[in-house]
Amino acid sequence: MSESTLNSTTSPSVKEALDFIDFVNASPSPFHAVEESKKRLTDAGFKELKERDNWSGQIVKNGKYFFTRNTSTIVAFAVGGKYEPGNGISIIGAHTDSPCLKVKPISKKGRSGYLQVGVETYGGGLWHTWFDRDLGIAGRVMLDNDGTYQNKLVRISRPILRVPTLAIHLDSDVANGFSFNKETHLTPLLATAQKRLGADDTNQLGKHHPELLRAIAQELNVEASKIMDFELCLYDTQPATIGGVNNEFVFSARLDNLMMSYTALTSLINTTHYSPTSLEKDPNIRLVVLFDNEEVGSVSAHGAASSLLEYTIRRLVLTNVGGEKDVSKTAFEETIHKSFLISADMAHAVHPNYSEKHEENHKPSMHGGVVMKINANQRYATTAATIVILRQAAKKSNVPLQEYVVRADSRCGSTIGPVLSSNLGLRTIDVGNPQLSMHSIRETAGTDDVAHAIRLFESFFENYPEIDANTIID
Incomplete structure (x- = not known):
């Protein structure tokens, strides 16, 4: 509008x-x-x-x-x-x-043919609202600039992550109340193993999926091997907007x-x-x-x-x-x-x-x-x-x-x-x-x-x- x-x-x-x-x-x-x-x-x-x-x-x-x-x-x-x-x-x-989800120091996870990113809950969020949302990543990255260390802000605005819910057919009790384990069920998908491309060209020694590091590096226009560490939040890529029939609400x-x-x-x-x-x-x-x-x-x-x-x-x-x-x-x-x-x-x-x-x-x-x-x-x-x-x-x-x-x-x-x-x-x-x-x-x-x-x-x-x-x- x-x-x-x-x-x-x-x-x-x-x-x-x-x-x-x-x-x-x-x-x-x-x-x-x-x-x-x-x-x-x-x-x-x-x-x-x-x-x-x-x-x-x-x-x-x-x-x-x-x-x-x-x-x-x-x-x-x-x-x-x-x-x-x-x-x-x-x-x-x-x-x-x-409150948000933050990428863990060692985030590389995978199961059943999916690449997943380990996350930690920050603050007292209503975590059930994070399921089935289009999630991007934002925060700061520490870079090695030929021996000089600096931090840069990064933001991947496209939805590269998602926490899917379980189909109601496989969880009949969900109709009576949605419950989940924050450690095992709140782990977002990054990709499928079948679509994995290229070898690990980063310096992170297996701490994170190379696909995630490459996406961050591409956003910063640097080599993935230059990434030393980071603090990254997951966020909803749907932008804030004015809503309500009389435009009286801020949805954000x-x-x-x-x-x-x-x-x-x-x-x-x-x-x-x-x-x-x-x-x-x-x-x-x-x-x-x-x-x-x-x-x-x-x-x-x-x-x-x-x-x-x-x-x-x-x-x-x-x-x-x-x-x-x-x-x-x-x-x-x-x-x-x-x-x-x-x-x-x-x-x-x-x-x-x-x-x-x-x-x-x-x-x-x-x-x-x-x-x-x-x-x-x-x-x-x-x-x-x-x-x-x-x-x-x-x-x-x-x-x-x-x-x-x-x-x-x-x-x-x-x-x-x-x-x-x-x-x-x-x-x-x-x-x-x-x-x-x-x-x-x-x-x-x-x-x-x-x-x-x-x-x-x-x-x-x-x-x-x-x-x-x-x-x-x-």
Whole structure:
């Protein structure tokens, strides 16, 4: 469906939804999500930094910067024109990873005349949705370039893999419930042994099928023997799209959590590139951090449980961006207590076929606004104080908000919010856009909610310092 057709039948917010679809279609792996983010930031005038370099003299007021770690996590920030060391940082955090199947270190498998690829489950996916889908591969590959080692992104967009289900004639019990073993039944087909071509010309010593390595090498335009190692995700080759009779839905993979990554990044770009005046008047630093590995607990060098955000804030404070001759010895602590984090991760929309799964007074709806997530057991970091602050930002941008609490007899998920707020002492609120089919290979969200989140985050960046100054909370 063309953009003109969509615009003739939907609300103006479809523009943001269409741009998000471009973003998610370009991001089949966390590495690709970071690469797409880098492109958008560079186009908006952000300068790339390196963590290993000295930042002194590189960061100035009204400047815009980003850096990456592991090529799967990215931090972008813009320095307010009125910033001084010890001032606050307005932070939005999200994550780049989603549940998926990952190729095993030794993936070569075969049985009954088929070549198969061994995969490992990453995160808590609805793995039954991965059966009978057209699967491609994407990620990063480590290459030997005549003794110099480098990583390159790869994406095989054609469906080279598939996990077939068993015919109902051979499994009569499937009508009463589909069950499977993740180790033995979730192994995708790569080819048939009868179609195998050529000898093994790779250096992988039998770890992977030569056919798989050749396909990767062909995509990269290198010899297969140059491939040293890789981290590869399987993904659904069917692209994201707008759906619903009134074009009100986004049907896509990886909505959790690329939709919140996209809206956070877009709001930073919009409020610094297209609205530079607001940055010039800002006493804060505006920062977006998109972590990897949230779906498996965030415990990695590039996850939210790492020291990444703390070290970044310390560097920004001690780099003396404001030009002060003497930075206070407590400038970092002052900054922490003046800062605020929005932990942005998708939320559960009420399901029409399972509405009883929601607490009766907390049933978020699509197009109903951004959801504030609350949990008495601290699975979310939201407090009454942080709700008050976000409501003021929402009011200034006329964005509706909703509240979500899980049923007492249901298990509550968690986010990067509690991890970061407990490690740093940051005031934090957990929010997300409502969606259905979370952790499925194909998820559903509302088109209007893309714009809702962008407007809310823009208002947060532009108004938080004033809101904080008028909110007296110890």
